[in-house]
Amino acid sequence: MSAPSPILLDCGTGYAKIFNLEDSTRAIVPARRFIKKLSEYDIKASTGHNLSSGAGVRVNELVALAEGSLSMVDEPDFTVLDCGARDVKYVQIRNRRVAGMDWNTECGAFAGQVVELLTRYLDIEPENLPSDAPRIPVVCGVLGMTSMFDMISKGKSHEEALAGFLRGVAFNCETLVGRPDRLYLSGGLCDNKAFVSAFTRETIPLGRFVLIEGLRKIYSEKII
Amino acid sequence: MQERVENGALIFDLDEPLAGRPVKDIYLPNAYCSILKRVVSNIFSLREDGGLDLVIATVGKCKCDGMRNIASWLERTTDIPILKVENDNAKGAGFPISRSGLPLLKKMELIVNSVFAPLPDGLTLEECAPKCGFWGVPPYDFGILELFPDETHIFGWTRCMENKTPADIEMECEVASGVPTVFFTQSFCQKSAFAYNLAREHGGLYVEVDKMMSHSTRAKIEAFLEFNLGWRGKR
Numbered sequence: 461m462s463a464p465s466p467i468l469l470d471c472g473t474g475y476a477k478i479f480n481l482e483d484s485t486r487a488i489v490p491a492r493r494f495i496k497k498l499s500e501y502d503i504k505a506s507t508g509h510n511l512s513s514g515a516g517v518r519v520n521e522l523v524a525l526a527e528g529s530l531s532m533v534d535e536p537d538f539t540v541l542d543c544g545a546r547d548v549k550y551v552q553i554r555n556r557r558v559a560g561m562d563w564n565t566e567c568g569a570f571a572g573q574v575v576e577l578l579t580r581y582l583d584i585e586p587e588n589l590p591s592d593a594p595r596i597p598v599v600c601g602v603l604g605m606t607s608m609f610d611m612i613s614k615g616k617s618h619e620e621a622l623a624g625f626l627r628g629v630a631f632n633c634e635t636l637v638g639r640p641d642r643l644y645l646s647g648g649l650c651d652n653k654a655f656v657s658a659f660t661r662e663t664i665p666l667g668r669f670v671l672i673e674g675l676r677k678i679y680s681e682k683i684i
Numbered sequence: 685m686q687e688r689v690e691n692g693a694l695i696f697d698l699d700e701p702l703a704g705r706p707v708k709d710i711y712l713p714n715a716y717c718s719i720l721k722r723v724v725s726n727i728f729s730l731r732e733d734g735g736l737d738l739v740i741a742t743v744g745k746c747k748c749d750g751m752r753n754i755a756s757w758l759e760r761t762t763d764i765p766i767l768k769v770e771n772d773n774a775k776g777a778g779f780p781i782s783r784s785g786l787p788l789l790k791k792m793e794l795i796v797n798s799v800f801a802p803l804p805d806g807l808t809l810e811e812c813a814p815k816c817g818f819w820g821v822p823p824y825d826f827g828i829l830e831l832f833p834d835e836t837h838i839f840g841w842t843r844c845m846e847n848k849t850p851a852d853i854e855m856e857c858e859v860a861s862g863v864p865t866v867f868f869t870q871s872f873c874q875k876s877a878f879a880y881n882l883a884r885e886h887g888g889l890y891v892e893v894d895k896m897m898s899h900s901t902r903a904k905i906e907a908f909l910e911f912n913l914g915w916r917g918k919r
């Protein structure tokens with residue numbers, strides 16, 4: 461049996477993001493599948509919800525987000541929002557230092573899972589969503605979906621209802637981060653064009669490996 | 685009441701967990717304060733055993749509208765004897781526990797227990813400079829308090845409680861300026877309006893928890909303490 465591969469790991473609710481320290485490759489695998497193959501890996505440092513033991517040095521998700529975004533964005537001041545499967549968190553950088561942060565923790569309103577489930581369930585291409593759909597207030601994921609299906613039952617198209625729902629989630633995200641002119645986005649929802657275009661400000665996706673970049677920086681500088 | 689106590693009656697703090705009496709979530713709407721769910725569950729549980737003579741319900745500005753509404757509901761629809769009381773005492777007794785360097789969990793236990801019992805003999809309370817602040821009511825899940833350094837001062841309603849002035853809104857809104865503070869509220873509590881806006885005003889962290897703290901809530905508080913104090917917890 462070959463020696464376990466040394467990796468850095470961001471193990472979220474839905475997916476594990478992996479950086480292989482031997483060959484510098486990256487991979488994304490479903491978290492449930494990754495957890496079954498734990499013995500194949502030598503985890504040097506980790507972040508994320510889904511592993512609490514045997515996971516090398518643990519780094520707080522917001523710390524990894526801050527470090528990762530600082531290594532990917534050159535601006536002195538910026539805000540980065542991480543939209544994960546389960547919750548949403550952000551850090552605000554001023555003069556290249558963390559000046560603010562928050563984490564939507566209690567309610568599923570923002571959860572990437574809901575957005576992913578809905579877009580898959582309704583099987584709608586992002587290009588087909590209307591750009592002028594009114595925003596649905598999304599108090600939480602379930603109440604938001606109730607309003608969405610209410611709209612459909614009153615005769616609105618599925619596309620319009622979904623666009624309104626995504627707007628509602630994006631609006632909540634913008635409220636959480638304090639409505640900066642430009643917003644950097646991290647996490648699985650970066651790949652969801654419909655979601656990215658639901659924001660009302662310049663929104664720049666950084667991809668799914670921002671926390672991994674943070675871990676790489678922290679690991680290479682041995683600041684853990 | 686004094687007479688009842690002298691005759692052997694026991695007093696329970698219904699806000700607190702009672703041994704062997706798990707909270708039954710069946711008396712109030714789902715989206716409701718978990719402390720009040722526990723209060724009501726404790727009331728019915730004690731009554732089932734025939735061990736309940738009187739409920740003393742604080743219903744004034746010293747508590748919240750939730751308890752006033754619950755007390756009225758119980759009065760109207762059950763035979764549970766309810767005594768509605770208001771505590772508008774304005775004479776402060778001091779708050780040395782809130783400003784001491786004891787572990788935050790210990791401070792909270794002492795304050796909560798001081799409602800019915802005097803402070804333990806020989807307890808010395810030395811004031812420390814605050815590194816951090818915890819604002820709010822006593823949480824349902826005391827585990828949250830273990831995340832903080834010992835030099836965390838208590839603010840908000842819990843400090844008012846120690847001061848024996850639970851209706852003192854001015855004091856409830858006081859925090860130490862420049863000290864990183866976590867503004868804690870139970871989910872569905874009316875005081876969340878305070879917590880939310882005080883956190884914005886003072887650049888603190890708003891934290892809302894329903895029952896037990898989630899992984900995300902824990903990580904959020906840990907990150908706040910790490911960014912502000914370089915504190916990575918008691919390891």
Ligand code: SF4
Pocket residue numbers: 717718719720747748749750751821870872873874875
């Ligand atoms: S947490 Fe808030 S709503 Fe619940 S009992 Fe205390 S003051 Fe009332």
